[in-house]
Amino acid sequence: MNMKKTAETLNSRTQQILCGLFLSKFDQAALQYLGFRSFTEAFNTLGYGLGARPASIKNYRDELDPFLSKKRKGWHKRPLREHCKQVLESYSSASLEEIGGIIRGNLYPYEGLQALPKVAEILKGIEGYETSFAKRLMTGRAAEAYFLHEYDSMPEFTGQSITDTTQWGCGFDFKLSREGQEFYSAVEVKGMRNRSGPIQLTDLEFTMADTLKDQFFLVVVRNFAEKPFHSVFQNPLCSDLSFARCERKETRVFWQTTLNI
Numbered sequence: 001m002n003m004k005k006t007a008e009t010l011n012s013r014t015q016q017i018l019c020g021l022f023l024s025k026f027d028q029a030a031l032q033y034l035g036f037r038s039f040t041e042a043f044n045t046l047g048y049g050l051g052a053r054p055a056s057i058k059n060y061r062d063e064l065d066p067f068l069s070k071k072r073k074g075w076h077k078r079p080l081r082e083h084c085k086q087v088l089e090s091y092s093s094a095s096l097e098e099i100g101g102i103i104r105g106n107l108y109p110y111e112g113l114q115a116l117p118k119v120a121e122i123l124k125g126i127e128g129y130e131t132s133f134a135k136r137l138m139t140g141r142a143a144e145a146y147f148l149h150e151y152d153s154m155p156e157f158t159g160q161s162i163t164d165t166t167q168w169g170c171g172f173d174f175k176l177s178r179e180g181q182e183f184y185s186a187v188e189v190k191g192m193r194n195r196s197g198p199i200q201l202t203d204l205e206f207t208m209a210d211t212l213k214d215q216f217f218l219v220v221v222r223n224f225a226e227k228p229f230h231s232v233f234q235n236p237l238c239s240d241l242s243f244a245r246c247e248r249k250e251t252r253v254f255w256q257t258t259l260n261i
Contacts, residue, residue, distance in 0.1 A: 012050060015106050017087040019046045020060025022099045025068040025092070033100045035134030041193070041225045045134060048142040048149070048228070049107050064088060104133055107141060135193070143191025143221040144173055146228055151176070156217060156232055157185065171208035172216065187217045195223045201243065209237050 010018070022030050023042060036042040039058070047054035063084050065074020080088070091099055144166060151157045151174075160176040177184035188205050199220060201209065209216045218236040221228055233239045 017060045019057050021064050023061045024064040026096050035132045044224045045142045048145045049137050138191040138224045143189050146221045147189045171204040189219045191221045193225050
């Protein structure tokens with residue numbers, strides 16, 4: 001198997017199986033590499049991050065355990081399915097860094113920069129760049145994927161059509177609306193490893209919440225470490241939440257030139 005194979009060439013099922021293989025083969029070292037504290041946290045976060053059920057990641061790990069794990073028997077009484085067999089044959093000899101790098105690249109494409117040593121070395125030297133992969137996943141992609149999967153079961157959004165605005169840079173992640181109605185709901189999604197902890201809004205997100213008021217919803221996906229659940233806050237600035245303004249001063253360095261025609 002060519003380890004240069006990128007996320008774009010792996011379909012969703014293969015990515016899920018690869019996560020199961022990684023957890024089966026490398027066990028605690030796999031959790032540590034990705035920044036997870038437990039298998040449950042890994043199943044939840046990787047599952048939602050890949051748009052799958054957390055149980056799917058666990059099932060793939062269990063199916064591959066008889067061939068890779070030194071601790072668990074897994075599904076040793078049933079034959080290996082063909083699609084799992086193909087992934088096993090392709091990646092069973094790959095290293096922790098090789099498979100872990102592919103998984104990180106699948107879920108955060110810029111993780112692929114690790115394949116460019118000089119670039120990666122520069123980025124590691126930038127304060128704040130080298131943050132926890134697991135934390136980024138839980139507070140970003142996994143939480144958003146959870147919302148996409150669950151929003152229609154939330155009373156506040158049932159029956160509404162959804163538009164993904166995560167790439168719009170507009171201060172919220174999703175817009176929900178009903179056909180024929182001008183009113184829409186703007187939803188910002190946050191994720192948390194535990195049941196409780198701090199929630200941060202950017203200045204733009206706070207401004208949108210303050211401007212849109214009842215149209216703005218904050219959805220917090222909590223407890224990825226055990227079993228994710230959500231809390232919904234309409235008009236969060238006028239809810240039980242109490243936001244305090246925090247400021248961090250930093251020097252911004254940039255380089256400028258002048259182009260003369």
